Amino acid sequence: MSAIPKINPFGALLNRPFWSVMIPTYQPVVTYLRQALESVLQQAPGPEQMKIEVVDDCSPGVDVAAIVKSIAGKRVEFSRTPRNLGLVGCFNTCIEQARGQWVHILNQDDYILPDYYKHLAHMAELHPEVSLLATRSF
Numbered sequence: 221m222s223a224i225p226k227i228n229p230f231g232a233l234l235n236r237p238f239w240s241v242m243i244p245t246y247q248p249v250v251t252y253l254r255q256a257l258e259s260v261l262q263q264a265p266g267p268e269q270m271k272i273e274v275v276d277d278c279s280p281g282v283d284v285a286a287i288v289k290s291i292a293g294k295r296v297e298f299s300r301t302p303r304n305l306g307l308v309g310c311f312n313t314c315i316e317q318a319r320g321q322w323v324h325i326l327n328q329d330d331y332i333l334p335d336y337y338k339h340l341a342h343m344a345e346l347h348p349e350v351s352l353l354a355t356r357s358f
Contacts, residue, residue, distance in 0.1 A: 239270040239337060240320030244310040245284055245328040246277040252329040257291045259331035263338070264295075270337070271319050273297040274328075277310040322353070330357070 241260050245253065257274075264270045272292070276284040278301050285298045301313055314325055322344060326332065340353055 235268070237267070237269050237271045237320045238265075238322060238341065240318035240323045241270060241272045241326055242314035242318055242323060243272075243274045243326050243328055244277060244307070244314050245274055245279065246304075246307075246310065247279045247282055248284060248287070248328045250287055253287060254291050255331045256326055256328055257288070257296060259333075260326065261292060261295065263332075263334060263336065267295070271297065273299060273314075273317060275310060275314050275317065276300045277306070277313075278302070278304040 241264075243253075243256060253274075257272075260272055264272060272295065274284065274288045274296060276298070285300070288296055288298045299313075299317065301310060305313065311325060315323060322340070324337075324340075336355075340355070343353055344350070
């Protein structure tokens with residue numbers, strides 16, 4: 221069983237983005253990863269408002285960094301775990317590396333609909349007392 225992810229405190233002066241969109245991967249199908257990234261990039265504000273990062277769980281035989289760069293250039297950050305951690309371990313790494321006020325873990329083969337972040341941000345601002353926003357998926 222994986223350990224609880226460490227969430228480091230942030231100083232009051234740190235300029236944090238509103239969102240961290242974290243995409244854990246392991247041997248991704250390129251067409252699905254492309255669709256996931258493009259669905260985020262089509263509605264992403266700049267990096268000062270949204271950090272986007274693909275975290276690869278040490279995929280063997282595939283250059284996930286090159287795939288991400290071919291899709292998103294330098295807009296999407298990339299990191300790789302030092303060894304395969306499994307799904308929960310990779311999710312925990314995503315949480316540890318997130319810097320946003322809100323964290324969205326988007327699976328490598330999922331995508332979001334237009335205005336997704338706009339609607340969620342609106343709900344977060346209407347209800348500052350909540351710490352989790354959940355949406356339906358199909």
